[in-house]
Amino acid sequence: MTRSIAIRAAAGLLGAGCVVWSAAPLVHKGLANLALVLAICGVAGGTLRLLLAGVPVPEDSFLLSTPLQAWLRFLETLRRVPWEEGAVLAIVWLEVLHSSRPWHTAVLGAALVAYLLATHLAESDASPGVLRPQVRVLAVGAALLALGAGAGMLPAAGPGAGSALLRLVAAGALIAAAALVLPYVASRE
Amino acid sequence: MSHVLGPNGPAPDAVGTAERSPAPGGSGGSSPRASTVSLQWRSSRHARRLLTLGLAALFVATVARRPEFAGLAAPALLLLAAGRSQPRPPRISLGTRPSTRRAFEGELVAIDLVIAGQGGCSVRWTLHPGREIEIAGPAGATTADGPQARFTFSPQRWGRREIGTVDVVLRDRWRLAEGHLTVNLPTLDCYPAPAQQRTQVVLSRLRNRLGEHAARTSGEGIEFAGVREYVPGDRQRSINWPASTRRGRLQVNTFAAERSQDVVLLVDGTSDVGEPGSSAIDLALRGAAAAAGAYLDARDRVGVISYHWGAVGWLVPGLGRRQVYRIIDSMLASERGAAGPAQGTSMRRLPRAALPPGALVVVFSPLLDQRFVETLRDMRERGFTMLVVDVLNADPPVRPRSTDRMARRIWRMEQEAIRFSLRELGVPVVHWDGVQSLDLPLARYTRRPLVASGSRR
Numbered sequence: 001m002t003r004s005i006a007i008r009a010a011a012g013l014l015g016a017g018c019v020v021w022s023a024a025p026l027v028h029k030g031l032a033n034l035a036l037v038l039a040i041c042g043v044a045g046g047t048l049r050l051l052l053a054g055v056p057v058p059e060d061s062f063l064l065s066t067p068l069q070a071w072l073r074f075l076e077t078l079r080r081v082p083w084e085e086g087a088v089l090a091i092v093w094l095e096v097l098h099s100s101r102p103w104h105t106a107v108l109g110a111a112l113v114a115y116l117l118a119t120h121l122a123e124s125d126a127s128p129g130v131l132r133p134q135v136r137v138l139a140v141g142a143a144l145l146a147l148g149a150g151a152g153m154l155p156a157a158g159p160g161a162g163s164a165l166l167r168l169v170a171a172g173a174l175i176a177a178a179a180l181v182l183p184y185v186a187s188r189e
Numbered sequence: 190m191s192h193v194l195g196p197n198g199p200a201p202d203a204v205g206t207a208e209r210s211p212a213p214g215g216s217g218g219s220s221p222r223a224s225t226v227s228l229q230w231r232s233s234r235h236a237r238r239l240l241t242l243g244l245a246a247l248f249v250a251t252v253a254r255r256p257e258f259a260g261l262a263a264p265a266l267l268l269l270a271a272g273r274s275q276p277r278p279p280r281i282s283l284g285t286r287p288s289t290r291r292a293f294e295g296e297l298v299a300i301d302l303v304i305a306g307q308g309g310c311s312v313r314w315t316l317h318p319g320r321e322i323e324i325a326g327p328a329g330a331t332t333a334d335g336p337q338a339r340f341t342f343s344p345q346r347w348g349r350r351e352i353g354t355v356d357v358v359l360r361d362r363w364r365l366a367e368g369h370l371t372v373n374l375p376t377l378d379c380y381p382a383p384a385q386q387r388t389q390v391v392l393s394r395l396r397n398r399l400g401e402h403a404a405r406t407s408g409e410g411i412e413f414a415g416v417r418e419y420v421p422g423d424r425q426r427s428i429n430w431p432a433s434t435r436r437g438r439l440q441v442n443t444f445a446a447e448r449s450q451d452v453v454l455l456v457d458g459t460s461d462v463g464e465p466g467s468s469a470i471d472l473a474l475r476g477a478a479a480a481a482g483a484y485l486d487a488r489d490r491v492g493v494i495s496y497h498w499g500a501v502g503w504l505v506p507g508l509g510r511r512q513v514y515r516i517i518d519s520m521l522a523s524e525r526g527a528a529g530p531a532q533g534t535s536m537r538r539l540p541r542a543a544l545p546p547g548a549l550v551v552v553f554s555p556l557l558d559q560r561f562v563e564t565l566r567d568m569r570e571r572g573f574t575m576l577v578v579d580v581l582n583a584d585p586p587v588r589p590r591s592t593d594r595m596a597r598r599i600w601r602m603e604q605e606a607i608r609f610s611l612r613e614l615g616v617p618v619v620h621w622d623g624v625q626s627l628d629l630p631l632a633r634y635t636r637r638p639l640v641a642s643g644s645r646r
Contacts, residue, residue, distance in 0.1 A: 092245045100255055100257070106261070120234070123234070124235075124364065133363065145264060148260015152257035
């Protein structure tokens with residue numbers, strides 16, 4: 001019980017930290033305020049969903065009182081909305097609105113992956129030990145994250161011929177990732 | 190897409206195929222009933238979140254020409270790509286075994302669930318209990334992890350109860366894909382918890398059949414009846430020596446014969462009023478179950494007649510402990526409306542075997558149905574000795590209006606009149622609240638034999 005509460009709290013804190021990290025310092029362009037509100041709502045909704053995951057829902061709600069029915073409707077909505085996906089999109093959007101700060105973005109990336117992993121552990125009520133097989137891949141990912149941050153600091157990464165090459169590489173990576181991921185997703189739907 | 194597996198194989202809406210393997214011991218035996226089911230895997234919410242992060246970051250990297258976002262996408266996409274190679278079994282074997290198929294209200298029952306062929310995937314079970322099923326065990330846990338799980342529960346109300354459903358979620362080692370399965374658990378026959386009854390109402394005129402009740406005639410029982418003069422042929426050991434010394438002639442002890450009686454339990458199922466769990470039918474069934482046990486313990490032959498809106502279902506009086514279960518099964522079948530060979534007969538056309546002449550008829554009824562009351566009067570006029578246990582413990586709801594209060598008073602007076610008319614006919618009516626022992630309301634009639642009227646049938 002203590003472990004599950006701790007993981008839920010960790011997920012909430014990591015989400016809040018990601019929002020603060022991506023929003024600071026505040027900018028006033030590109031619907032930044034809207035993105036900030038969406039990010040806060042996403043993290044808060046996801047944390048609330050995790051906290052209320054254990055609340056049972058009766059199968060029959062016909063004879064229940066109106067406040068109880070409203071509460072059940074709220075729970076149903078809370079459990080159906082993909083809060084974390086919305087929060088991730090809003091956080092990435094907030095980070096984009098800032099000028100290039102590669103190491104800051106790399107730390108945000110690590111925090112976002114940690115947030116998603118903690119959320120998964122909390123909602124499946126699993127121990128952190130289940131992530132042990134993924135440690136090597138996560139280490140490689142961290143290395144790539146650092147490489148990306150390093151690449152962002154290179155002068156060639158600015159506007160110019162080098163950036164066009166980078167765009168091609170990124171697009172190729174996108175296509176490769178999609179090629180890897182799409183059959184995997186399509187086979188489940 | 191989730192699968193639904195019924196207790197007898199896959200439900201019609203199940204996706205995939207299921208094969209039944211032999212189940213030695215059957216339900217409730219030593220081996221779980223196993224079925225093989227096909228699984229279709231789908232990406233988990235965790236995978237969808239990682240995909241969102243990876244694609245969003247890649248998109249930004251491409252459009253905004255910022256390579257650090259490509260690095261941000263890397264961990265998520267690497268996890269997704271590497272997780273694709275995890276083995277996911279297309280078929281699993283699933284077994285369910287309830288500890289029993291029949292239980293009394295409030296009795297603890299366990300169900301064992303076993304899964305096989307899941308490989309390295311983790312398994313999570315989530316039990317969704319059915320109606321009137323209360324989870325027992327540590328903190329009422331409805332979830333369990335591992336290839337084997339045991340859930341303990343107790344049915345709260347009589348009837349054929351569905352234990353519920355179990356959601357099985359298999360996750361691969363990287364927890365990026367999930368296989369979902371919903372299993373319908375088998376049904377459970379829940380018997381009404383018998384009330385407490387230790388004493389029996391005994392008729393004054395018993396049938397000439399060996400039993401345990403002391404009859405008025407002398408015989409070979411153990412209850413002392415009196416002393417009479419010795420006649421040749423009497424046993425020497427029954428000589429009462431003190432009495433013989435006093436009177437100067439040989440005197441022998443006489444004993445009461447021990448006989449049994451036929452008891453027919455008449456259960457009125459027409460009106461179910463009151464709170465669920467303590468309604469009139471609940472009390473009638475529990476009282477009838479208690480009476481069946483008490484009379485069968487005294488070696489009486491006990492049968493049952495279930496009355497439903499003019500039609501009856503019946504079970505011929507019989508002996509033995511099994512008869513208790515037959516009686517309860519018969520009552521539950523009548524409550525379910527299960528049509529059997531003895532179902533639907535009119536009360537007037539009951540065979541003598543179902544309602545033997547000279548039998549004691551113990552009636553459990555709220556006496557709300559006028560036709561049933563008329564049936565009781567008719568039976569009384571035909572000479573049956575009856576005893577009515579009134580199981581009405583609810584009043585009509587009343588609003589704070591004078592007309593409602595007046596209607597309630599009139600209703601109460603009508604109920605009193607019904608009971609009074611039955612008493613005037615010689616039918617004792619006792620009220621039972623369902624909480625106390627049945628011995629208490631029946632005490633007045635269990636202390637001495639109930640005078641049996643002559644059968645005119």
